[in-house]
Amino acid sequence: MGNPARKFSKGRRDSRRAQTFKLSAPGIVECPQCHEMKLGHRVCKNCGFYKGKEIVATEAK
Template identity: 60%
Template sequence: MAVPKRKTSKARRDKRRANWKLTVPGLIACPQCHEPKMPHRVCPDCGHYNGKQVVKAE
């Protein structure tokens, strides 16, 4: 069984735990209503996707 030869320092140990940050989602303007929306998704404001009305707008 493998056993460490030396103690792992706090700096080396804590480097592995530093990847918790999230990234901001990329938003684009809807071509119909020009509201920000996530790419490749139906616009929540107007209900258009790929130039067609797919969801009835409220």
């Protein structure tokens, strides 16, 4: 097995490793209560529900 010819700098190494995280988009899903788009596995900012339960009390519109 061959050895590297020279040392890679930490910045070059870390920037190469960071490329794999840029490929995926955030998980945006539709809220089942109010049908607004929200991030998955988080409380809906519009209605305050998560998994069918009201977690955050919101002002009625």
